[in-house]
Amino acid sequence: MxxxxxxxxxxxxxxxxxxxxxxxxxxxxxxxxxxxxxxxxxxxxxxxxxxxxxxxxxxxxxxxxxxxxxxxxxxxxxxxxxxxxxxxxxxxxxxxxxxxxxxxxxxxxxxxxxxxxxxxxxxxxxADLVLEEVVELRPEPVSTINDINARIDxxxxxxxxxxGLGDTVHHTLLGRPDVGEEFTREFLGGYEGPLCISPRYERLVRAVLGTDVLEGIEFKYPTSGREEEADIADVGLGVYLTVTGSTAREHGLRVGERLFPSExxxxxxxxxxxxxxxxxxxxxxxxxxxxxxxxx
Missing domain, CATH: 3.40.190.10 (Periplasmic binding protein-like II)
Incomplete structure (x- = not known):
């Protein structure tokens, strides 16, 4: 049988x-x-x-x-x-x-x-849920799906x-032009200030950025009930799931580095x-x- x-x-x-x-x-x-x-x-x-x-x-x-x-x-x-x-x-x-x-x-x-x-x-x-549940937080970031297993205890x-199945959207760094020219991991290494993220992705963001980068960064959470890109525009810098980035640009944001694939x-x-x-x-x-x- x-x-x-x-x-x-x-x-x-x-x-x-x-x-x-x-x-x-x-x-x-x-x-x-x-x-x-x-x-x-x-x-x-x-x-x-x-x-x-x-x-x-x-x-x-x-x-x-x-x-x-x-x-x-x-x-x-x-x-x-x-x-x-x-x-x-x-x-x-x-x-x-x-x-x-x-x-x-x-x-x-x-x-x-x-x-x-x-x-x-x-x-x-x-893959987001694996990062949120069991991936160890370390100074270096998790950047790809291939990094995950090595970070599971x-x-x-x-x-x-x-x-992975390839149905990929990305957690992407977004920012206002007056905050910076190019929004990358390297930029975050020298940045101190607020970073707008969804509270349900806080541990994921810590994993994909690495704990070293987070020194001097203060998490802010959307509270307005609007599109999250609008809250990021108010804060100046943030991380959000994007496909094309068109909504972010409508809110005056620049689309920066793709930090991790949500797949x-x-x-x-x-x-x-x-x-x-x-x-x-x-x-x-x-x-x-x-x-x-x-x-x-």
Whole structure:
């Protein structure tokens, strides 16, 4: 009998879409991957108030899921913290087969932590979360995905990064022209003053800048409820996720050095991953053609 390999994935958002896109390219899963992405984008739009549904959330959940067909995706409800939206439809599970390989994607709020507790051998999450949770803070910065494993204390966790999926946006240094000409790590080495960052990324920023650079720097946090680029413009210098930097430029900011790639990564719990079937699943995502594959 073909073994089923469970893989922890996020319940929504860019990392889940990156996993589905890679599987669509590797397995006969394009239709179901597109369906899941479309459904979750629609549900996100409802949550944000840009779509008005014709049916209630429980009716939509029943419409999306077909428990009698194991090849169909399943969804569940997640409590949303937005006022007036106490429930949101999110991904729950999907089983895919390809020859002798049987893969079950299982939605988790925190896939990385599910691997840490040995619930799964494999899982996907944002590289950001690995930095925020377990990467050691040192004087030198973490600059690439390849730096991560060397900064994980083996006494702290058995989880390691296998490869990235290339769905990259960057934590980028942004600043007003009157603060500096070029915003780089070298510039920060001589800078003293405020640096605007999201509070949920404080440990990540400490990791990607290095503790030496942070001497004389005071973190400031957005409080206005506006776009974070607007708060960075008020402070003068900051770190924020960017793709093109167009919004930053609209706020009069210069786009500086890309400090770290925010990318979906495949992770393994190394004691749990020493099985042929698990290695077959890893091969779907970590073949040599992918430049982000880690060699450790």
């Amino acid at each position: 073909t073994a089923t390999i469970p893989v922890a994935v996020p319940r929504k958002g860019r990392p889940l879409e990156a996993v589905l896109e890679r599987l669509a390219a590797r397995m006969d899963a394009t239709e179901v991957a597109d369906e899941i992405c479309s459904t979750l984008r629609y549900e996100k739009a409802i949550t944000k108030g840009t779509q008005t549904p014709e049916h209630g959330v429980y009716d939509r959940l029943a419409e999306y899921s077909d428990l009698s067909d194991p090849t169909r995706p399943e969804y569940t409800l997640l409590r949303d913290d937005r006022e007036g939206n106490p429930r949101r439809v999110v991904f729950d599970s999907l089983t895919l087969e390809d020859g002798d390989l049987r893969l079950q994607l299982i939605g988790r709020e925190e896939p990385f932590r599910a691997l840490r507790t040995h619930e799964f051998a494999l899982g996907f999450d944002s 083996p006494r702290d966790t058995d989880v390691r990064v296998v490869t 979906t990564v495949l992770m393994e719990n190394t004691p749990e991953a020493d099985r042929d079937a698990v290695r077959d699943v890893k091969a779907l995502f970590a073949e040599a053609e992918f430049e982000t594959e880690l060699r450790v």
